[in-house]
Amino acid sequence: MSKLGLIAGNGRFPFLLLDAARAHGVEVVVAAIKEETEPEIEDRARADSGIRVHWLSLGELSRLIDTFHKEGVSRAVMAGQVKHKQIFSSIRPDxxxxxxxLSLRTKNTDMLLGAVAKVLGDEGIELVSSTSYLEPLLAPAGVLTKRAPNETEQxxxxxGRTVALAIAGYDIGQTVVIASQACVAIEAMEGTDAAIERAGALMQTLRDASSGDAASTPQExxxxxxxxxxxxxxxxxxMRFDVPVIGIRTLETMRRAGATCLALEAERTLLFDREELVHLADEAGIAIVAVS
Incomplete structure (x- = not known):
């Protein structure tokens, strides 16, 4: 079996994919992004001779290709977030x-990553789905928590799905935060958790502003x-890149923001630490539902 190249962003995703690939006996060559990848990736490599790590900066596409060629990599996967603002601000391209x-018609992430995938393919390196080896982590359809969404949340x-699908179609973001069928926040470059935090802060600001108004009727x-x-x-x-992911951090962000319901895409969203995630959601009274 050929070696697998892992282009690792931040968070736990690269580690989960790395462990799953090694469990299948696959040798893994990690292209760790200096600006994003957790340094603990080196610990995994020291503990497992089937893992090799090379550190590259975000803009070093030629070095990435040369590294994979020298290591005999013909299949590669992207796993882990690369912050959108990194791609368009901190990057120093080779x-x-x-x-x-310069060849891109628009500078969105889909267009950029799709072009990178084509360059890799032209160099004999096939970019495969980022859910490779992790299919069991894809959210099944249905209510995942003890509590289903109530009528208002539904x-x-x-x-919200109508709005979210519209903005996702333009590669703006994949998350919206709704209250009483009004958009409170739409995700853009800041990411899911930051959008949720912004929504919570905005709602709290509105509550604070209204608390001194004796004529207001909050229940209305x-x-x-x-x-x-x-x-x-x-x-x-x-599915080769930018697959929706939900983990413990997002749930904790929701709880702090006062969010009570999470709806995600069934079979196309990765759920990390599912048992703990659902347990924490149940404790917090948060409903989670995966929609087909």
Whole structure:
């Protein structure tokens, strides 16, 4: 079996994929991104002779290709987040990436990563799905928690999915936060958790502003309503990159923000630490549902 190249971003995703690939007996060559990858990846390599780690900067596309060629890698996978603002601000492209960037009609992540995938393919390196070896972590359809969404939350889900699919189609973001069928926040470059935090802060600001108004009637406004978070896959989601992921950190962010419901895309969203995630959601009274 040929070696697998792992282009590792931040978070736990690269580690989960690395462990799953090694459990299948696959040798893994990790291209660790200096600006993103957790340094603990080195510990895994020291403990397992079947893992080799090479550190590269985000813009070093030629070095990435040369590294995979020297290591005999013909299949590669992207796993882990690379912050959108990193891609378009901190990046210092080498000649190959600079040429690629100049050729793009639009500078969104889909277009960029798709172009990188084509360059890799032209060099004999097939980019495969980022869910490779991790299919059991994909969310099954249905209610995952003890509590199902209530009537208000279900209306927010129905409305929010329409909005989320629209913005995802333009590669703006994949998450919206809704209260009483009104958009409180839309994810852009800041990422899912930051969008949820922004929604929570905004709602708290509105509550604080209204608390001194004796004439207001909070129960007749949206100010005391809870937040529903909707995360979708893109209408033409390329499973090789940017697959929706939900983990413990997002759930904790929701709890702090006052969100009570999470709707995600069934079979196209990875759930990390599912048992603990669902347990914590049940404790917090948060409903989680995967929608087909």
């Amino acid at each position: 000649w190959r990436l600079a040429k690629l960037l 209306r927010d889900i129905d409305y 406004t949206t100010l005391e309503r809870s937040l529903t978070v909707i995360k979708v896959a893109k209408p033409k989601q390329d």
